[in-house]
Amino acid sequence: QQQVKQSPQSLIVQKGGISIINCAYENTAFDYFPWYQQFPGKGPALLIAIRPDVSEKKEGRFTISFNKSAKQFSLHIMDSQPGDSATYFCAASKGIQGAQKLVFGQGTRLTINP
Amino acid sequence: KAGVTQTPRYLIKTRGQQVTLSCSPISGHRSVSWYQQTPGQGLQFLFEYFSETQRNKGNFPGRFSGRQFSNSRSEMNVSTLELGDSALYLCASSSGTGKFDNEQFFGPGTRLTVL
Numbered sequence: 001q002q003q004v005k006q007s008p009q010s011l012i013v014q015k016g017g018i019s020i021i022n023c024a025y026e027n028t029a030f031d032y033f034p035w036y037q038q039f040p041g042k043g044p045a046l047l048i049a050i051r052p053d054v055s056e057k058k059e060g061r062f063t064i065s066f067n068k069s070a071k072q073f074s075l076h077i078m079d080s081q082p083g084d085s086a087t088y089f090c091a092a093s094k095g096i097q098g099a100q101k102l103v104f105g106q107g108t109r110l111t112i113n114p
Numbered sequence: 115k116a117g118v119t120q121t122p123r124y125l126i127k128t129r130g131q132q133v134t135l136s137c138s139p140i141s142g143h144r145s146v147s148w149y150q151q152t153p154g155q156g157l158q159f160l161f162e163y164f165s166e167t168q169r170n171k172g173n174f175p176g177r178f179s180g181r182q183f184s185n186s187r188s189e190m191n192v193s194t195l196e197l198g199d200s201a202l203y204l205c206a207s208s209s210g211t212g213k214f215d216n217e218q219f220f221g222p223g224t225r226l227t228v229l
Contacts, residue, residue, distance in 0.1 A: 034217075043118070043204050043220030044157070089157060099216045100147045100208055101170040104157035 003027050004092050006105025014113050019077040021108045023090035026071065030092040032099060035064065035075045038087045038107075047075070047088075080112045116141065118207050118221035126227045132193040135224045137205030139186050145169075145210025146188040147218060148180060151202040160203075163188055164210045192226075200228045 006023045013019045025033075034049035050057045050064040050073065057064045063076040077084055087109050091102040119138045127133050139146050147170075148160040159172040163182035180190040186207075192199055202225050206218035 032216075036220075041222070043206075043222050045220065046217050049217070091157075098170060100145050100162045100164075100206070100210065100218060101159050101172070102147075102149075102157075102218065103159070106156045 003030075003103045004090060004105045006090050006108060008108060009106065010109045010111070012111045012113060013080045015080060015082060017080050017112075019080045019084065019110055019112070020074060021088055021090070021110070022072065022074045023105050024070075024072045025092050027092070027094065027103075028071070029094040030103075031095065032093045033064070033066065033073050034091050034102070035062075036089045036091060036104075038089065044089060077110075080110075082112045082114050085110060085112045118205055118219050120203075120205050120221040120224050122224060123222065124225045124227075126229060127195050128229050129195055129197060131195050132191060133195060133226060134189055134191045135203055135205075135226075137188045137190075137207075137221060139188070139205075139207030140219055143207040143209055143219075144186055145208045145216075146182055146186065147206045147208075148188070148190050149204040149206065150174075151204055151223070152200075157204070160190065195228045197228050199226065201226060 035047045036044035037047045038044040048059045048062045061078045066073045087107045090105040121136045145164045147162040151157045162170040166182045177193045182188045202223040204223045205221045208218045
């Protein structure tokens with residue numbers, strides 16, 4: 001049972017454009033929603049994370065938007081750059097004891113064309 | 115601070131064999147989690163160890179096991195290997211203090227190929 005659904009599977013954006021990746025979750029007990037970035041041959045690295053008591057969080061060019069009632073959250077990358085080309089994963093976890101048990105979306109392969 | 119290290123980086127085994135993978139967390143981190151990454155199933159949680167005790171477990175068969183030592187280093191073992199066990203095995207460490215926003219730092223992974 002896939003508890004976090006991510007879309008699209010792949011995305012091509014022109015340099016300077018906005019990249020948008022969406023995730024939907026089923027388990028209302030989830031209370032931590034991170035986004036990870038993975039380059040080929042590397043492990044995932046945390047980009048930005050949000051908790052459900054906040055509707056938006058921004059760090060540099062990266063913004064998470066969170067809609068608790070719709071059980072959806074999204075990653076926006078502003079002014080997308082070729083160096084942003086990577087695979088992006090959304091994830092979720094619940095509780096304090098379960099904080100390390102991340103449930104991942106299927107991933108989005110993002111390509112930024114120069 | 116040194117990052118999470120995993121050894122070996124690549125492994126080739128045959129069906130029926132067993133394998134042990136090793137993970138050294140960031141200094142001071144007490145929580146180590148293991149994930150399996152495959153093209154078909156994506157990233158799936160295997161288990162988490164905190165202070166030498168298994169704290170969380172995913173939905174994998176008993177052939178997958180792990181342990182953590184007093185210095186927080188962790189090993190995972192897969193017995194009776196199957197072709198479907200071919201994957202990138204990722205280790206992640208965190209402080210494990212139980213606070214929210216407890217960032218996990220991933221290692222580069224061990225690429226296991228089962229022939």
